[in-house]
Each structure stands twice: as structure tokens, then as C-alpha cells.
Amino acid sequence: MEIKSFSRTEGDINLSTERKGWQEAHLSQQTLEVLEEDSRYFLHQSMSTPCMNVITNAEGIYIEDMDGRKFMDFHGNSVHQVGYKNRFVIDAVKKQLDDLPFLPRRYTSPIAVQLAEKLVELTPGNLNKVLLTPGGTSAIGLALKLARKATGKFKTISTWDSFHGASLDAISVGGEGVFRNQMGPLLPGTEHLMPFNSYRCIFGNGADSERKSLDYLEYVLQREEDVGAIIMEPIRSTDVQIPPKSYFQRLRQLCDQYGVLLILDEIPTAFGRTGTMFVHEHYDIVPDIVVIGKGFGGGVFPMAGIIAREDLDIAQDISLGHYTHEKSSVGCAAALATIEFIENNRLLAHATRMGAFLEQRLTEMMDRHEIIGDVRVKGMLAGIELVTSRLTKDRAIEATEKVMYRCMERGLSFKVSNGNVITLVPPLITTQSQLEQALFIIEDVIAEISSVKTT
Incomplete structure (x- = not known):
């Protein structure tokens, strides 16, 4: 099925070859069978069914899949301000x-x-x-x-x-x-x-x-x-x-x-x-x-x-x-x-402090990587925009999707918006150390993607 440009405006999609490749490389046969049954019974629609993975537990800032992998969930459909299983x-x-x-x-x-x-x-x-x-x-x-x-x-x-x-x-x-x-x-x-x-x-x-x-x-x-x-x-x-x-x-x-x-x-x-x-x-x-x-x-x-x-x-x-x-x-x-x-738990003040931390770290990250065209932060909501050129602001759609799935491999889940924006929505209970860990994963993957692209 052809992926039209409007399909990428709200979130990452469920029809790409990148997703299929990630599933084949990382999901067990048991998980794939559950996904197949889910796809059989639920009406298909963009961005959800067919689904990405099977989740069996969610606690704090983490979700855990059927194969036992844990992911920091910086997506959460924006429902997890106080963390999962609070x-x-x-x-x-x-x-x-x-x-x-x-x-x-x-x-x-x-x-x-x-x-x-x-x-x-x-x-x-x-x-x-x-x-x-x-x-x-x-x-x-x-x-x-x-x-x-x-x-x-x-x-x-x-x-x-x-x-x-x-x-x-x-x-x-x-x-x-x-x-x-x-x-x-x-x-x-x-x-x-x-x-x-x-x-x-x-x-x-x-x-x-x-x-x-x-x-x-x-x-x-x-x-x-x-x-x-x-x-x-x-x-x-x-x-x-x-x-x-x-x-x-x-x-x-x-x-x-x-x-x-x-x-x-x-x-x-x-x-x-x-x-x-x-x-x-x-x-x-x-x-x-x-x-x-x-x-x-x-x-x-x-x-x-x-x-x-x-x-x-x-x-x-x-x-x-x-x-x-x-x-x-x-x-x-x-x-x-x-x-x-x-x-x-004074989470409003915590979100303000973490927002300042995120803005500083993401600005430094943008200075180091030409593929980052812009960063936008307000409290514990952040967007990292990836571009093929800072001059033209052309969206780096393929690179952004690769970044998402490689971050998933390392235990970090987030949303991709508009095709080229890494959207970070961490729970308000996320500590600075956990944010630092997530940003390290993102920057390491961005550097890896950029290196592959330029060689």
C-alpha cells in the first residue's frame, strides 16, 4: 500500500518496511502470533491496528513486552503524567x-x-x-x-x-x-x-x-x-x-x-x-x-x-x-x-526544572548534529526536528523513522510526528538521570544514522 504524505502528519505509521523489519528482527514467534490474531479480529486503521508489539506490563516510566523487554515510554498517548500503575x-x-x-x-x-x-x-x-x-x-x-x-x-x-x-x-x-x-x-x-x-x-x-x-x-x-x-x-x-x-x-x-x-x-x-x-x-x-x-x-x-x-x-x-x-x-x-x-509530589516544579534541563541538553545536541534542524521544549514536552538541510528545512522522514526503531532496540519508545519530529512526552515522575539516559540513546542513534548517511 502506498504511504501518502498526510499519513505521516499525526504520528508514526504502521505500514512501513522499517516497522516490518524491526518486528521480524526483534519479536518472538509467540508475540508475532498474538499480533496476527489481533490483526485478524480488530478493524485495521492508520497508526494502530495492525499493532507494533504486545505489551504485558506497564509500571512507572516503563512498558514491558511479551518477550520481557522493557522500554522507557516517552509516548504513553499523553496519559501517564503520574506514571503507570501509580x-x-x-x-x-x-x-x-x-x-x-x-x-x-x-x-x-x-x-x-x-x-x-x-x-x-x-x-x-x-x-x-x-x-x-x-x-x-x-x-x-x-x-x-x-x-x-x-x-x-x-x-x-x-x-x-x-x-x-x-x-x-x-x-x-x-x-x-x-x-x-x-x-x-x-x-x-x-x-x-x-x-x-x-x-x-x-x-x-x-x-x-x-x-x-x-x-x-x-x-x-x-x-x-x-x-x-x-x-x-x-x-x-x-x-x-x-x-x-x-x-x-x-x-x-x-x-x-x-x-x-x-x-x-x-x-x-x-x-x-x-x-x-x-x-x-x-x-x-x-x-x-x-x-x-x-x-x-x-x-x-x-x-x-x-x-x-x-x-x-x-x-x-x-x-x-x-x-x-x-x-x-x-x-x-x-x-x-x-x-x-x-x-x-511537587511535580509542577519538577517539570519546570526538567524542562530547563531538556532545553539545555537538546540545544547542545543540535549544535553537534547538522541533522537536527530545531528543538522545541516546554516543561516535559519536547520536539526534536530532523532535517536533510537546515537551510531548506526539508524533512528527514526516512532518517527519523530509523532513529525511532533503533532507539526502540535500546529500550526507548517515543512518538514520531509530522514524519520528522521526535516527540518526547516523558511521565512527570521521570528523573533527570532517566532523561539523561534517554537523551544519550537518542544522540548516539542520531550520530550513527548521520554517519551511515554521509559515508
Whole structure:
């Protein structure tokens, strides 16, 4: 099957010869048989089935496969802020299973109220209302419905290359071809801008690029009177694109000026990933709705939701969600324990320190290796962009995939985004020594790949 360019935008793919070669060289017959059975019964889709490997255990920062190999997991689907098999979270879940394993709709419980109160306490401004869902994609749906109800406007503006979930409404506002293509008509009124960094290829780096991006947004808002919301990732988590503070401060001003709600999708990045509990804290702004998920459930239970301005509590006559597991008692226990663990163990400060360490080490690595075109770091989220030429910024796609699989051989797992970005998402409990070990593996493999290429 031909691998199209859009297949490489969100993550590494499962169709390449590089993956097949790695599996044949490193997986046992027993593992290959399980993978074959998995492929037989599960529908195939890009980036997952057929799967890469069989995992039988996950603990701390490690995953372990059926053949007994352990990998530092710097991918984790962004759910493992507090590490795998976190005892504090598991104990809270076990207790809740004994007390109240399921909360029927129309009722509440003390644990749900405690979680909502904690979320309101953590968020700035008047973000004082909460609604929970079983997953991030459904939380995006809540935000979109609330924006329509509150504003009476049905149009949204988001960006190309963004990811907001896999349901039809979420891929409509999302901008990833691997999710949208060949899906036919999508949700009407979903308009898109180029991402802020895309203007750099035209206007170069710096404030002029950022200004042009938002100048175009203002142009659209002046002409489109039925835009109800702008939805964006405060940091593009897959390939780690980090807009400057000035970008989001002006974006907030434009939303206020034109009566548009600002929805920030923090599903993969909230709860300490960047050194603050929420990413928007770095920009000194208060969004109208924050969407949360992934790490919210402590790597144990699927949990997501929205935190909204108090004056947006205007939808009592309709059901925004009303999901069967909307106020899951077990999920609420997991989420509350996750937040408490982050606070009790001062993981926000740790993430900030490790972010400074990562930035220094990766900058030094870039100075030593021409194949590294850029590094981007915010807390314990980092992107290493590999290029064939720093001048043209052409993506080193084949080299990046080789780096990933050779790092896997040495016990390090991570995600590849946009075909050429090594995306590092270590658990917040990862120590500096463990980070150093991972960076040593990456640099050693990059040096090896570069040497092969140039000889």
C-alpha cells in the first residue's frame, strides 16, 4: 500500500518496511502470533491496528513486552503524567470500587463534587463550571455544542494540522488529513486558518509572522458575523509547536472584540505537562472553555471534560452530554487522586526544572548534529526536528523513522510526528538521570544514522 504524505502528519505509521523489519528482527514467534490474531479480529486503521508489539506490563516510566523487554515510554498517548500503575491512584480507584462502582445518571456523589470543586479551584478567572465525559473527543463535542447554545452562532475557526479527536464533529474542526480525508461532507461552518508557524515560510521568523497570522484571522472575523468560537491547541502537542505569549494575548483580545468564545484544547497537555497545571497559564489569559482529558484519569481510567466560564451555564433546557458514564464515580476518584499526587509530589516544579534541563541538553545536541534542524521544549514536552538541510528545512522522514526503531532496540519508545519530529512526552515522575539516559540513546542513534548517511 502506498504511504501518502498526510499519513505521516499525526504520528508514526504502521505500514512501513522499517516497522516490518524491526518486528521480524526483534519479536518472538509467540508475540508475532498474538499480533496476527489481533490483526485478524480488530478493524485495521492508520497508526494502530495492525499493532507494533504486545505489551504485558506497564509500571512507572516503563512498558514491558511479551518477550520481557522493557522500554522507557516517552509516548504513553499523553496519559501517564503520574506514571503507570501509580499506587496512589490505584488505591483511590479500588476504594471507590468498594464504595460506589457506578453512579447512575440524575444523581451525584461526594467524589464528583469534590473533583469539580478542585478543578474550579485550580483554574483562573471565572472558569467555575464543569461538565465531565468519558473521553476527550466527546468533551470537544460538549464545547462545540455549548458555544452554539451560548452565542447563537454555528461557525468555528480552527487551524489546519490541529487534532481535536476522531469523531465526525471533532475531525470537522480538526485539520489532520489522516482523520478527515475520504470522509465526505463534514460538519458545516468549520473554517480553518494556517497554523501560526506556517506563515514563517513566507514572512520569516519573528513577530511579523505571528502578526500576519492574526491579521488574517481578524480579516475573517470582520466578514464572518456568525463565528461563535475559535478552538485551538495552546501548544500543538504532537510536533510541539509553541506560540509566543503575544500570539495568544492578541487572540484573546480579538475574541473579546468580535464576541467569539475562545476554546482551548488542553486534552494532551493539561495537568502539569508544561510545568503549570494548565497550559494557558503560560500566556496570562483566561479562555472561555478549557477542554481536558488523557492524563486526567491518571493512566488508569478514561476521563475528560470541560471547564467553562460561569456565565456560560445557560443550557439547562437541552442535554449537552448526558453520557452514561458522565460522572463516573470511579473516574472521579482516579482524577482527584491524580491531581493530589501531582500537588503532593511537587511535580509542577519538577517539570519546570526538567524542562530547563531538556532545553539545555537538546540545544547542545543540535549544535553537534547538522541533522537536527530545531528543538522545541516546554516543561516535559519536547520536539526534536530532523532535517536533510537546515537551510531548506526539508524533512528527514526516512532518517527519523530509523532513529525511532533503533532507539526502540535500546529500550526507548517515543512518538514520531509530522514524519520528522521526535516527540518526547516523558511521565512527570521521570528523573533527570532517566532523561539523561534517554537523551544519550537518542544522540548516539542520531550520530550513527548521520554517519551511515554521509559515508
